[in-house]
Amino acid sequence: MSPPATTKAPAGEKRAVVHDKREAILDAALELFVERGFFGTAVPEIADRAGVGAGTIYRYFDSKEALVNAIYRQQKTQWGHLVLADFPVAAPTREQFRLLWMRMAEWATANPKAFIFMELHHHQRYLDAESRALEQRMLDLFTGVVVSAQARHELKAGPPRLIMGIVMGAFVGVIRSCVEFDQSLETADWKLAEQILWEAVRA
Amino acid sequence: MSPPATTKAPAGEKRAVVHDKREAILDAALELFVERGFFGTAVPEIADRAGVGAGTIYRYFDSKEALVNAIYRQQKTQWGHLVLADFPVAAPTREQFRLLWMRMAEWATANPKAFIFMELHHHQRYLDAESRALEQRMLDLFTGVVVSAQARHELKAGPPRLIMGIVMGAFVGVIRSCVEFDQSLETADWKLAEQILWEAVRA
Amino acid sequence: MSPPATTKAPAGEKRAVVHDKREAILDAALELFVERGFFGTAVPEIADRAGVGAGTIYRYFDSKEALVNAIYRQQKTQWGHLVLADFPVAAPTREQFRLLWMRMAEWATANPKAFIFMELHHHQRYLDAESRALEQRMLDLFTGVVVSAQARHELKAGPPRLIMGIVMGAFVGVIRSCVEFDQSLETADWKLAEQILWEAVRA
Amino acid sequence: MSPPATTKAPAGEKRAVVHDKREAILDAALELFVERGFFGTAVPEIADRAGVGAGTIYRYFDSKEALVNAIYRQQKTQWGHLVLADFPVAAPTREQFRLLWMRMAEWATANPKAFIFMELHHHQRYLDAESRALEQRMLDLFTGVVVSAQARHELKAGPPRLIMGIVMGAFVGVIRSCVEFDQSLETADWKLAEQILWEAVRA
DNA sequence: CATGAATGAGTATTCATTCAT
DNA sequence: CATGAATGAATACTCATTCAT
Numbered sequence: 001m002s003p004p005a006t007t008k009a010p011a012g013e014k015r016a017v018v019h020d021k022r023e024a025i026l027d028a029a030l031e032l033f034v035e036r037g038f039f040g041t042a043v044p045e046i047a048d049r050a051g052v053g054a055g056t057i058y059r060y061f062d063s064k065e066a067l068v069n070a071i072y073r074q075q076k077t078q079w080g081h082l083v084l085a086d087f088p089v090a091a092p093t094r095e096q097f098r099l100l101w102m103r104m105a106e107w108a109t110a111n112p113k114a115f116i117f118m119e120l121h122h123h124q125r126y127l128d129a130e131s132r133a134l135e136q137r138m139l140d141l142f143t144g145v146v147v148s149a150q151a152r153h154e155l156k157a158g159p160p161r162l163i164m165g166i167v168m169g170a171f172v173g174v175i176r177s178c179v180e181f182d183q184s185l186e187t188a189d190w191k192l193a194e195q196i197l198w199e200a201v202r203a
Numbered sequence: 204m205s206p207p208a209t210t211k212a213p214a215g216e217k218r219a220v221v222h223d224k225r226e227a228i229l230d231a232a233l234e235l236f237v238e239r240g241f242f243g244t245a246v247p248e249i250a251d252r253a254g255v256g257a258g259t260i261y262r263y264f265d266s267k268e269a270l271v272n273a274i275y276r277q278q279k280t281q282w283g284h285l286v287l288a289d290f291p292v293a294a295p296t297r298e299q300f301r302l303l304w305m306r307m308a309e310w311a312t313a314n315p316k317a318f319i320f321m322e323l324h325h326h327q328r329y330l331d332a333e334s335r336a337l338e339q340r341m342l343d344l345f346t347g348v349v350v351s352a353q354a355r356h357e358l359k360a361g362p363p364r365l366i367m368g369i370v371m372g373a374f375v376g377v378i379r380s381c382v383e384f385d386q387s388l389e390t391a392d393w394k395l396a397e398q399i400l401w402e403a404v405r406a
Numbered sequence: 407m408s409p410p411a412t413t414k415a416p417a418g419e420k421r422a423v424v425h426d427k428r429e430a431i432l433d434a435a436l437e438l439f440v441e442r443g444f445f446g447t448a449v450p451e452i453a454d455r456a457g458v459g460a461g462t463i464y465r466y467f468d469s470k471e472a473l474v475n476a477i478y479r480q481q482k483t484q485w486g487h488l489v490l491a492d493f494p495v496a497a498p499t500r501e502q503f504r505l506l507w508m509r510m511a512e513w514a515t516a517n518p519k520a521f522i523f524m525e526l527h528h529h530q531r532y533l534d535a536e537s538r539a540l541e542q543r544m545l546d547l548f549t550g551v552v553v554s555a556q557a558r559h560e561l562k563a564g565p566p567r568l569i570m571g572i573v574m575g576a577f578v579g580v581i582r583s584c585v586e587f588d589q590s591l592e593t594a595d596w597k598l599a600e601q602i603l604w605e606a607v608r609a
Numbered sequence: 610m611s612p613p614a615t616t617k618a619p620a621g622e623k624r625a626v627v628h629d630k631r632e633a634i635l636d637a638a639l640e641l642f643v644e645r646g647f648f649g650t651a652v653p654e655i656a657d658r659a660g661v662g663a664g665t666i667y668r669y670f671d672s673k674e675a676l677v678n679a680i681y682r683q684q685k686t687q688w689g690h691l692v693l694a695d696f697p698v699a700a701p702t703r704e705q706f707r708l709l710w711m712r713m714a715e716w717a718t719a720n721p722k723a724f725i726f727m728e729l730h731h732h733q734r735y736l737d738a739e740s741r742a743l744e745q746r747m748l749d750l751f752t753g754v755v756v757s758a759q760a761r762h763e764l765k766a767g768p769p770r771l772i773m774g775i776v777m778g779a780f781v782g783v784i785r786s787c788v789e790f791d792q793s794l795e796t797a798d799w800k801l802a803e804q805i806l807w808e809a810v811r812a
Numbered sequence: 813c814a815t816g817a818a819t820g821a822g823t824a825t826t827c828a829t830t831c832a833t
Numbered sequence: 834c835a836t837g838a839a840t841g842a843a844t845a846c847t848c849a850t851t852c853a854t
Contacts (some may be wrong), residue, residue: 021814036328039242043849044816053815055851064849120323123383125239158395161380162388166399169376170369177368180326185365192361196369200403224839246824247841256840261825427835442734445648449828450837459836461830470828529789531645564801568794571786572779572805579778583770586732591771598767602775606809630818652845662819667846 022060024050030071034113038068038126065126072121072131075114080138082107087145093154096145097198101171105190108175116179119172139164153203163201170197225263227253233274237316241271241329268329275324275334278317283341285310290348296357299348300401304374308393311378319382322375356406366404373400428466430456436477440519444474444532471532478527478537481520486544488513493551499560502551503604507577511596514581522585525578545570559609569607576603631669633659639680643722647677647735674735681730681740684723689747691716696754702763705754706807710780714799717784725788728781762812772810779806 028050032041043064047054061067083103088096108115121127122135146163149155155163174193178185231253235244246267250257264270286306291299311318324330325338349366352358358366377396381388434456438447449470453460467473489509494502514521527533528541552569555561561569580599584591637659641650652673656663670676692712697705717724730736731744755772758764764772783802787794 037240037242039240042847047816054817054849055815056813058850059813156395156399159392161384162377162392162396163399165376165380166373166396167376169379170373170403172376173368173370173372174365176372177364181364189362189365192359193365193369196359196361196403200373200399245822257824258826258840258842259838262838267824443646443648445646448826453837460828461836461838462834464829465834562801562805564805565798567786567790568783568798568802569805571782572802573782575782575785576775576779576809579774579776579781580771582778583774587770595768595771598765599771599775602765602767602809606779606805651843663845664819664821664847665817668817673845 021050021052021056024052025057025060025067026071026074029067030075030117031113033068033071034117034120038064038121038124065128068121068126069128069131071117072127073134075111075118076131076134076138079107079114079118080141084141093149093152094198094202096149097201098194100145101194101197102190104171105185105194108171109185109190112175112179115172115175155201156203167197167201170200224253224255224259227255228260228263228270229274229277232270233278233320234316236271236274237320237323241267241324241327268331271324271329272331272334274320275330276337278314278321279334279337279341282310282317282321283344287344296352296355297401297405299352300404301397303348304397304400305393307374308388308397311374312388312393315378315382318375318378358404359406370400370404373403427456427458427462430458431463431466431473432477432480435473436481436523437519439474439477440523440526444470444527444530471534474527474532475534475537477523478533479540481517481524482537482540482544485513485520485524486547490547499555499558500604500608502555503607504600506551507600507603508596510577511591511600514577515591515596518581518585521581561607562609573603573607576606630659630661630665633661634666634669634676635680635683638676639684639726640722642677642680643726643729647673647730647733674737677730677735678737678740680726681736682743684720684727685740685743685747688716688723688727689750693750702758702761703807703811705758706810707803709754710803710806711799713780714794714803717780718794718799721784721788724781724784764810765812776806776810779809 025046029041029046032046032049035041043057044054046067047057050057057067061070083100088099091099123132127135142164143160146155146160150157150160150163170193174185174189228249232244232249235249235252238244246260247257249270250260253260260270264273286303291302294302326335330338345367346363349358349363353360353363353366373396377388377392431452435447435452438452438455441447449463450460452473453463456463463473467476489506494505497505529538533541548570549566552561552566556563556566556569576599580591580595634655638650638655641655641658644650652666653663655676656666659666666676670679692709697708700708732741736744751773752769755764755769759766759769759772779802783794783799
């Protein structure tokens with residue numbers, strides 16, 4: 001069940017698409033899982049949208065469940081890398097907050113479906129141990145940031161889960177309000193939202 | 204198609220169980236839809252958990268879809284009544300905010316699964332026109348409150364959807380953080396969260 | 407499983423309906439079996455059309471199969487009695503033929519659904535041994551008439567089954583052509599048909 | 610929904626089996642619908658007899674209803690082509706009658722189940738508009754033949770439906786009498802029947 | 813490697829039958 | 834006796850997965 005070897009682009013084409021079918025499958029599945037849910041999406045539908053045969057999906061993924069886990073981990077990892085890259089551990093909390101918020105906003109604006117995908121698939125029973133562990137690591141990272149900011153008295157005291165629930169929940173709320181109404185948020189709106197939330201949680 | 208007639212309680216038992224099977228089905232389905240999603244839940248599973256035969260579900264609901272819509276409307280309506288009853292239109296926004304938040308907290312603490320159910324099933328394609336209309340009416344009510352509070356300069360200016368997205372998103376975030384960790388929030392936590400959010404959106 | 411005792415009409419009502427539910431069930435079932443077939447008809451539909459509860463059917467008949475057999479035997483027997491009553495064994499074939507045909511026509515005109523019912527349910531696997539035996543006795547009676555008429559050289563020679571198939575088939579064809587077009591046959595048409603068929607089979 | 614592409618026979622085998630599964634399904638369903646009726650036949654039974662998986666039926670036909678309509682149209686069309694090919698419009702009615710009868714006999718002897726299938730499924734509610742229209746066209750063709758023969762005074766006068774009902778009914782009666790007794794008719798019998806019916810309807 | 817026809821286990825739904833009232 | 838709510842076995846149909854080409 002090893003995925004087909006990466007197809008090298010013929011010489012002469014710069015930066016040729018590699019594993020394009022695998023990517024097409026992941027993209028199509030992500031969209032459909034967001035639109036219809038995991039159980040509401042049929043594998044042949046994914047194949048159709050990806051422009052491949054139904055059997056082809058099983059050359060890249062062991063099962064539908066493996067596919068959803070692959071998407072989850074891919075997105076979660078990518079998201080973590082982009083959001084947490086070179087995180088300024090020593091900077092003031094105000095700056096850390098702004099940085100995290102705006103990076104999240106940037107990523108979520110660029111990949112709204114991926115963001116919603118991750119939201120919807122939290123804690124679903126088809127996520128395997130590895131996906132759950134990854135989720136937990138990301139959560140721990142954020143919790144650490146909150147706890148140390150509280151220790152410095154730059155964030156309000158209170159259960160860290162409560163603080164994080166509020167901030168992340170509000171972030172999701174902003175995204176959803178814009179996806180549901182098919183509108184895109186302006187940078188100005190993101191900045192306003194960031195301002196509002198900072199005032200909410202600052203010490 | 205019409206549900207079986209209400210069974211009158213034998214005299215002597217006040218307000219005895221009425222339509223108990225229908226209620227059992229609604230309760231079981233609500234739980235399962237939250238745990239596994241609509242498509243992830245098999246009708247016989249609902250019947251099992253409700254303690255009735257599979258066919259019995261179809262004496263009370265035309266289809267699985269009708270069942271999910273019935274739950275959605277029941278919960279949404281109940282929630283609306285409890286949260287908006289005697290809404291103090293003329294009161295200061297600070298008071299309105301506290302009232303809404305604490306009522307929502309009360310209801311969501313008492314019915315956490317119902318709350319999550321409503322969140323998850325927003326805008327799903329198996330919701331029918333009536334359910335969507337109900338959702339829209341509730342949304343309009345809240346939007347009205349926000350807009351008039353903004354007009355009085357008691358809430359921050361900005362797109363009302365953004366404000367509402369933040370507040371409702373944060374509320375959901377609080378609920379989820381507690382359901383996911385199987386912990387119940389104390390009244391003190393709810394008050395803290397209320398305080399935080401009010402500081403976020405106040406003018 | 408004995409049928410409920412005949413309900414005597416209260417004194418004062420002359421000629422009261424007796425076993426009216428049983429009759430209503432038989433009538434409703436006959437109609438529905440003709441319209442939709444045996445397997446295409448649901449027992450509760452029969453109950454609805456008969457104006458009784460679904461359970462009531464099982465007070466009069468052991469099962470759906472018992473019901474269809476009861477109808478089959480009732481109609482076949484009634485038909486046999488009316489058509490063959492006082493059959494003039496010694497009369498010329500011409501007269502016998504006319505008598506049989508016109509009696510059949512009379513009965514089929516009065517009970518078109520019953521006639522079609524008997525046609526449709528020939529040799530179906532839900533007919534039990536007794537119904538089949540009854541069918542066979544009726545067939546033997548007719549065959550006897552044909553054979554002895556052939557012996558007297560008043561009917562064409564040839565396999566008796568062929569002759570009977572032609573005559574009975576033609577009779578059914580006439581009935582169906584009129585039922586399918588929702589028209590009723592005039593006595594003149596029946597006489598014409600009789601004339602035609604007699605000329606077909608006479609020696 | 611589109612049936613799988615026709616499998617080309619390997620070179621060397623002329624006219625090899627093409628669409629064999631589709632044919633197998635049609636054949637199995639035809640037999641079973643005749644034996645047990647439409648509602649009395651379960652789809653998996655059809656699959657079993659056809660030697661395919663249950664799901665396979667749905668690769669070729671949208672539904673059980675679509676399947677019965679496909680059979681009806683296939684048989685009706687085939688029958689029409691064979692019986693009416695090169696119909697000698699100008700020939701004497703005697704000749705036309707013999708030709709039609711013997712062709713029908715030939716076809717019905719070769720495909721007795723198909724013939725009975727068409728008889729049984731006339732005017733059933735699962736036949737769709739197209740099937741009904743086809744049936745009507747065939748009926749109109751025959752009616753035209755009868756009417757013009759009557760105009761030439763070569764057939765008895767009388768309602769054309771009556772004449773056709775008699776002839777077609779008699780034909781069906783002959784077929785059924787032979788199917789029911791599991792015997793095959795000799796050519797001599799068919800000729801005798803033809804003679805009998807001609808004498809019935811000739812002017 | 814890629815395909816999609818084929819499969820059969822699984823799903824929603826129906827319906828003959830029972831039985832408490 | 835009569836009822837109709839309740840049931841669960843059976844049915845039409847779907848879909849994840851396989852495998853011959």
